[in-house]
Amino acid sequence: MLDRVRRAVRRRRTSVAVVVTVGPRQVRHLGVCLESLAGQDEPPSEILLCPWGGVGPTDLRGIEGVRVLLPNETANAARNAGTTSASSDTLLYLEANEALEPWALATLVGDLAAAEDTLSGRGATLGARLWRAKSAPEFLEAHGRFGQAALDAAPARELADRTTRDTDSTWSTPFGTVPAACAEIGEFAWMLAGLTNPDVLVRVLCHDAGAFLDDLEHATAGETTAFAQAVSTALDTLPRARHLDVPVETRLRLWLVAHGHAAAMSRFTADRWFDEGQFPTRLDGERLLAVLPVPGVDVPDDVFEIRPRLEVSLRRVRRDGHLVRLTVFAACRWIDFAAHPPQFRARMAHARTGARVALTPESRPDRAATRHFRQAYQNHDAAGLEIAVDPNWLTLDGPWTLEIGLSVGGVTLWGRATDRDARGSAGLPDVGLSGRASFDSRHGFRIHRGVKPEPRPEPTSAPVVSAVELGESIVLHGTTPADFTLELRNGDWRVPARVTTNGRDFTAVVPLRHQPWELSARPLPSGTWHFAWASASAHGDLPIPRDLADQTPRERLTRSHRIRLVRGLRDQILVDLAAPLREDELGPWAQARLRATYAATTAPLDPNLVVFHSYAGSGTTDSPRAIFDEMRQHRPELRAVWGVADHSVPAPVGSRPVLIRSRGWYDVLARAGTVVTNIEMNRFFRTRPGQRLVQTFHGYPSKAMGTGLWRAKNFSPLRLESQLDNTARQWTVACVPSPEMELHYREQYGFDGTYLNQGYPRDDVLVGPAAESLRELARDRLGIAPGQNAILYAPTWRDDLATNYRAAPMHQHLDVARMAERLGPDHVVLLRGHRFHHPPGSGARVLDVSAYPEINDLILAADVAVLDYSSLRFDMALTGKPMVFLVPDLVDYADEKRGFLFPFTNSAPGPLVDTTEQVIDLVRDVPALTAEWAWAIDEFNATYNAWQDGRSAARAVDLLFPR
Numbered sequence: 001m002l003d004r005v006r007r008a009v010r011r012r013r014t015s016v017a018v019v020v021t022v023g024p025r026q027v028r029h030l031g032v033c034l035e036s037l038a039g040q041d042e043p044p045s046e047i048l049l050c051p052w053g054g055v056g057p058t059d060l061r062g063i064e065g066v067r068v069l070l071p072n073e074t075a076n077a078a079r080n081a082g083t084t085s086a087s088s089d090t091l092l093y094l095e096a097n098e099a100l101e102p103w104a105l106a107t108l109v110g111d112l113a114a115a116e117d118t119l120s121g122r123g124a125t126l127g128a129r130l131w132r133a134k135s136a137p138e139f140l141e142a143h144g145r146f147g148q149a150a151l152d153a154a155p156a157r158e159l160a161d162r163t164t165r166d167t168d169s170t171w172s173t174p175f176g177t178v179p180a181a182c183a184e185i186g187e188f189a190w191m192l193a194g195l196t197n198p199d200v201l202v203r204v205l206c207h208d209a210g211a212f213l214d215d216l217e218h219a220t221a222g223e224t225t226a227f228a229q230a231v232s233t234a235l236d237t238l239p240r241a242r243h244l245d246v247p248v249e250t251r252l253r254l255w256l257v258a259h260g261h262a263a264a265m266s267r268f269t270a271d272r273w274f275d276e277g278q279f280p281t282r283l284d285g286e287r288l289l290a291v292l293p294v295p296g297v298d299v300p301d302d303v304f305e306i307r308p309r310l311e312v313s314l315r316r317v318r319r320d321g322h323l324v325r326l327t328v329f330a331a332c333r334w335i336d337f338a339a340h341p342p343q344f345r346a347r348m349a350h351a352r353t354g355a356r357v358a359l360t361p362e363s364r365p366d367r368a369a370t371r372h373f374r375q376a377y378q379n380h381d382a383a384g385l386e387i388a389v390d391p392n393w394l395t396l397d398g399p400w401t402l403e404i405g406l407s408v409g410g411v412t413l414w415g416r417a418t419d420r421d422a423r424g425s426a427g428l429p430d431v432g433l434s435g436r437a438s439f440d441s442r443h444g445f446r447i448h449r450g451v452k453p454e455p456r457p458e459p460t461s462a463p464v465v466s467a468v469e470l471g472e473s474i475v476l477h478g479t480t481p482a483d484f485t486l487e488l489r490n491g492d493w494r495v496p497a498r499v500t501t502n503g504r505d506f507t508a509v510v511p512l513r514h515q516p517w518e519l520s521a522r523p524l525p526s527g528t529w530h531f532a533w534a535s536a537s538a539h540g541d542l543p544i545p546r547d548l549a550d551q552t553p554r555e556r557l558t559r560s561h562r563i564r565l566v567r568g569l570r571d572q573i574l575v576d577l578a579a580p581l582r583e584d585e586l587g588p589w590a591q592a593r594l595r596a597t598y599a600a601t602t603a604p605l606d607p608n609l610v611v612f613h614s615y616a617g618s619g620t621t622d623s624p625r626a627i628f629d630e631m632r633q634h635r636p637e638l639r640a641v642w643g644v645a646d647h648s649v650p651a652p653v654g655s656r657p658v659l660i661r662s663r664g665w666y667d668v669l670a671r672a673g674t675v676v677t678n679i680e681m682n683r684f685f686r687t688r689p690g691q692r693l694v695q696t697f698h699g700y701p702s703k704a705m706g707t708g709l710w711r712a713k714n715f716s717p718l719r720l721e722s723q724l725d726n727t728a729r730q731w732t733v734a735c736v737p738s739p740e741m742e743l744h745y746r747e748q749y750g751f752d753g754t755y756l757n758q759g760y761p762r763d764d765v766l767v768g769p770a771a772e773s774l775r776e777l778a779r780d781r782l783g784i785a786p787g788q789n790a791i792l793y794a795p796t797w798r799d800d801l802a803t804n805y806r807a808a809p810m811h812q813h814l815d816v817a818r819m820a821e822r823l824g825p826d827h828v829v830l831l832r833g834h835r836f837h838h839p840p841g842s843g844a845r846v847l848d849v850s851a852y853p854e855i856n857d858l859i860l861a862a863d864v865a866v867l868d869y870s871s872l873r874f875d876m877a878l879t880g881k882p883m884v885f886l887v888p889d890l891v892d893y894a895d896e897k898r899g900f901l902f903p904f905t906n907s908a909p910g911p912l913v914d915t916t917e918q919v920i921d922l923v924r925d926v927p928a929l930t931a932e933w934a935w936a937i938d939e940f941n942a943t944y945n946a947w948q949d950g951r952s953a954a955r956a957v958d959l960l961f962p963r
Contacts, residue, residue, distance in 0.1 A: 332406065552565055582662070702902070706745070754959075791862065830847055
């Protein structure tokens with residue numbers, strides 16, 4: 001019956017209306033969304049733009065091929081307007097910051113739309129996204145004050161994972177900002193008190209109440225009382241058995257509010273701000289309870305109860321003669337297997353008759369299992385199992401499903417393998433000629449008796465790899481029909497292989513080291529690398545044969561890397577390179593143990609040990625490097641350690657590298673007399689009595705920071721205190737560029753410790769005697785020809801676009817490709833993203849220098865800079881070179897985004913422009929630009945850079961390490 005329905009759907013063209021809600025802060029992403037809709041394999045029948053929250057028709061004017069509806073106050077009111085205005089059979093709800101894959105609509109209205117539940121109008125598979133017009137929901141308007149509220153259910157996220165691409169876009173509330181939910185707490189309380197449907201109540205309590213709990217400190221006493229009454233009513237209305245459907249931390253916070261402990265709830269929320277849902281648990285007979293103490297409040301055990309759930313992940317599938325051997329990880333993530341040893345059973349169950357064949361699982365303890373479940377307080381080494389299956393045991397034709405049973409403490413659970421390592425042999429399971437293997441997240445791993453296995457692909461002209469050796473180099477053996485070249489690649493990085501042939505046999509050796517920009521040789525950086533081959537007639541990624549795929553994943557720890565050989569999702573050979581951390585240093589469980597040991601350290605401090613830390617270990621640069629160089633020259637008896645993210649970051653001569661997150665890292669942080677850093681330390685760090693934390697920062701103070709920035713992000717008083725506890729209250733010395741700048745740090749951080757206030761050490765080289773020779777060396781390394789005009793484009797970090805605390809897309813006000821095309825070969829663009837930007841690839845006459853290790857080299861190599869709000873202008877000005885400021889969103893940035901400590905226009909010694917064309921016209925004639933703005937740069941340096949005389953590092957070392 002279902003097959004006939006699918007065929008009927010495919011024969012009849014389903015019309016699709018895409019309802020796009022456009023809220024505050026989402027307009028900027030709309031272009032990407034609409035481009036993705038225009039590029040669909042099967043385009044939508046109609047597109048409706050539904051503005052809300054202050055977005056008006058004028059913000060959306062000039063867009064062709066869409067209907068723009070009248071604005072509404074809330075996102076859900078906008079969705080309802082789109083629903084009633086659409087004339088198509090099917091409605092797809094999107095946010096303006098989402099983009100669809102090209103095949104998404106064809107898939108949705110094809111295979112997915114033909115699912116039984118969607119055709120009947122229930123829409124469970126696709127959540128709140130795709131609906132038949134006749135059964136589309138009416139969204140609660142008060143519930144839609146926040147753009148993500150109605151679409152945040154797990155099924156909707158599943159749909160997004162399958163059909164939307166990662167556009168690095170933000171929701172209406174920027175990442176890191178606490179939604180100002182209390183402005184709507186009255187409407188939410190009214191809505192919540194009126195809900196009676198258990199399913200709706202669970203969804204609202206799980207996905208929407210959290211924003212109001214997070215922001216409750218900002219509510220008035222009356223609002224808090226009304227909210228507490230509504231929560232109490234909701235909890236009383238919800239059947240007791242359904243309480244376990246609400247996550248335990250949310251349930252605890254709701255209980256505290258409902259029982260008059262709002263202040264304790266806010267304290268609990270602030271204390272667990274960055275705990276990422278991790279907590280200890282205990283077993284009480286058959287009951288699994290979270291250990292989440294709330295000081296001064298007696299909370300009943302029922303509130304802490306967790307419904308145990310078995311999770312099974314298929315890790316490997318390999319053939320062993322007539323047997324198929326399966327490696328699985330099976331655990332209840334909230335039960336500590338170290339404290340409660342598990343017992344396992346396994347079986348294959350026939351899907352049609354219920355017949356079962358018992359299997360014998362063999363214990364294979366594996367630390368990777370603990371890493372897989374990512375728990376800080378629960379160990380799952382004992383979750384590793386190997387299970388042998390002979391397909392001949394399965395006597396009935398049809399699908400047989402793997403099922404795993406777990407008994408631990410008083411808990412007994414059964415489950416299927418609903419997860420797998422798709423980049424290993426589990427992603428390409430082979431059970432031989434007696435059947436076919438399959439996997440999906442609903443049925444898990446299955447063996448289909450009586451079904452022929454899928455034919456193996458025909459051989460291609462690509463080399464065929466038969467064996468791979470992992471070490472300081474990767475060695476591949478195989479056969480090839482023709483001579484070929486081979487490279488190991490990751491983005492713009494290229495490492496050529498040395499290929500030797502003997503007849504049809506070949507051996508390829510790829511060293512896991514390179515020499516970027518003609519700098520010193522170093523191990524390759526962490527990341528996923530692939531092999532690209534090319535012959536005279538063909539090229540492509542190096543495919544992974546079935547026999548080799550059956551061996552994946554394979555791992556090897558070397559001096560330089562942790563290497564993991566995996567299968568790519570397009571059946572290619574991939575190599576994951578990571579820092580060579582040991583097994584007892586990897587994952588949340590291991591890190592929690594190391595941090596506990598660090599916190600308990602009582603060993604004496606070593607005053608001669610100095611730890612340097614720059615940009616989370618991604619480089620050995622900035623002011624910490626300048627201080628190190630000066631210290632090494634004048635205090636050589638001091639021992640220096642540099643924290644590095646991996647061994648692609650070489651430690652300077654005269655120092656020792658220590659991998660961040662290693663046991664050695666925690667040890668030196670605990671024992672060092674002085675720690676010098678240019679960013680905030682991780683939150684576990686606490687400055688010990690007698691220890692010094694020197695905070696150098698990494699840019700001139702010009703943008704909002706500290707409590708001013710945090711208040712703009714709607715942080716509550718308790719969150720502000722937490723931030724200060726983890727930042728300024730750990731500093732002992734702060735490095736600022738001038739005495740005048742101290743005021744900002746005293747105001748914004750309340751820091752009353754020692755200030756180094758006579759210049760930034762990092763800028764010494766820009767005004768030093770070696771500046772000209774360093775410029776020539778840098779230009780030579782970068783391949784900038786004599787006479788070429790080098791344009792440094794370095795946009796700033798955008799808090800409002802951030803996708804996490806250390807990632808944001810690069811803002812694209814400047815059309816770099818167009819500028820390069822217009823300027824021609826006499827110019828080269830140096831594209832420098834912020835350390836948190838995802839760098840784009842390089843193009844013609846555009847050199848991506850985002851990974852170049854030293855920003856000062858780029859400043860010296862450049863002839864002109866194109867900036868926005870970056871503090872790099874303070875460094876660039878020291879060279880006297882001109883700058884162009886591309887700031888079309890200046891008013892918006894100053895008023896609604898990051899903001900400034902002092903007016904931007906008073907600290908931008910160059911032309912302020914709005915368009916790429918204006919930038920091109922200005923940078924085309926650098927001498928004229930230099931002459932026009934030389935006076936402004938001189939005044940700027942006199943105002944802001946008076947202490948930058950090339951001696952800042954010397955003054956810092958004299959103060960920190962007096963002789």
